[in-house]
Amino acid sequence: MGSxxxxxxxxxxxxxxxxxxxxxxxxxxxxxxxxxxxxxxDGEGLWIVPCEGVHSFFMKFAIDVVFLNKKxxxxxxxxxxxxSRIAFSVRAHSTLELPVGMIQKSQTAxxxxxxxxxxxx
Numbered sequence: 535m536g537s538x539x540x541x542x543x544x545x546x547x548x549x550x551x552x553x554x555x556x557x558x559x560x561x562x563x564x565x566x567x568x569x570x571x572x573x574x575x576d577g578e579g580l581w582i583v584p585c586e587g588v589h590s591f592f593m594k595f596a597i598d599v600v601f602l603n604k605k606x607x608x609x610x611x612x613x614x615x616x617x618s619r620i621a622f623s624v625r626a627h628s629t630l631e632l633p634v635g636m637i638q639k640s641q642t643a644x645x646x647x648x649x650x651x652x653x654x655x
Contacts, residue, residue: 539655540581542630546646551600551636554655555579567631568593574633581650585629587622590615598637601626606648613637 540555554577558564564582568574573595582588588599599612601623610623614634630648642648 537655538652540579541651541653542579542581543649543651544640544642544646545649546643547641549640549642551630551632551640551642551648552579553577555581555630555632557652558582558585568597571595574631576633576636579630579632579636581628581630583628586624586626587620588615588629588631589620590617593617596634598632598634600630600632600637600642600648602628602630602648606650608642608644608646608648611637611642611644 538557540557541553542551542555558580568580569592596614596616599615599621601610603609603625604627609625612621615621
């Protein structure tokens with residue numbers, strides 16, 4: 535059995551944010567986050583659920599952060615979040631961490647509708 539991966543589409547803009555994102559939905563995976571990674575390639579990411587805030591302490595690279603409500607609507611964006619920062623959205627239910635530049639590349643904006651599609655890798 536392969537690991538569960540996530541394809542993330544911006545339905546509003548008809549763009550792809552990630553096609554092989556990981557899912558952090560347990561206490562252990564949410565706490566670990568991207569700390570062991572040295573970077574994210576295009577198509578990669580991490581969906582953290584539930585989550586209304588993230589930090590980049592001890593991170594080795596910057597990330598784009600997308601905050602989503604329960605309906606997968608974008609509530610807040612934090613592009614190019616460098617190390618030793620904190621970002622949160624009280625209206626968020628989950629966050630999506632992506633390679634820097636993906637928010638701009640996908641034209642994602644607050645209010646956009648995202649779709650999360652899980653699949654076996």
